Amino acid sequence: MLGEHGRRRAGAGDEFWQYRPAHAGDGLRLVDWRRSARSDTHFVREREWQAAQSVTFWVDDARSMAFSGARDRAPKADRARLLALALSVLLVRAGERVGLAAPDMAPRAGQVQLMRMAARLCDDGASDYGAPDATGLPAHARAVFLSDFLGDLGPVEGALTAAADRGVKGALVMVLDPVEEAFPFDGRTIFESMGGALRHETLRAGDLRGRYLQRLAERKDRLEELARLTGWRFTCHHTGDPAMGALMWLHQALDRVRA
Incomplete structure (x- = not known):
């Protein structure tokens, strides 16, 4: 081809x-x-x-991605899906092959593949936090992982290592709601995971802000380090910002990590 x-x-x-x-x-x-x-x-x-290059997308479908900090703001999952499909359209127009990290969604070219991807991305997962799977990535191809990466980073590290062993390079996009970045909570607050598995109640939420922001910064630093060590690129995108900026960054990032 x-x-x-x-x-x-x-x-x-x-x-x-x-x-x-x-x-x-x-x-x-x-x-x-x-x-x-x-x-x-x-x-x-x-x-x-x-x-033509093959680009495989993993779009986190876990319940944590359904969060939105405002009624007039789309959840993180919608933004991640939008970025994956928009970039897929650009890649298909350029003659590339695109697919999802699933056994029956191997990279292919054409408009039919885009429709299949759109239909599959409408499905929601059952777990609180998602984990990427790099076992089906084509060797020496490219990949894009879109997630909030708020769960255990062990599976993410394993997936990036497995991808690097197969010569796969790509981009990590951490999608966060502005509320998750700013932590504007104070007084009595109940924190609960989207699936209800985790729950924490406090009377002084403001006292947690410093420690929360520190741990979030450490998580970002760890993801950036993992990307650097495996030849990938990393960015953090907020759902309160226009999607165009993240889309342009992704397009340029894939060109820079071309196998």
């Missing part, structure tokens, strides 16, 4: 790769006569193999 991404080997493409001595069976039309005239050997001009 012809594309713009060089594979560092001879094959179908538009860019010059190398000259090689002609072999028995090579047609006369393959011989580069200008290069051959400078020696006693006939040479064939080879082009670099170019093929």
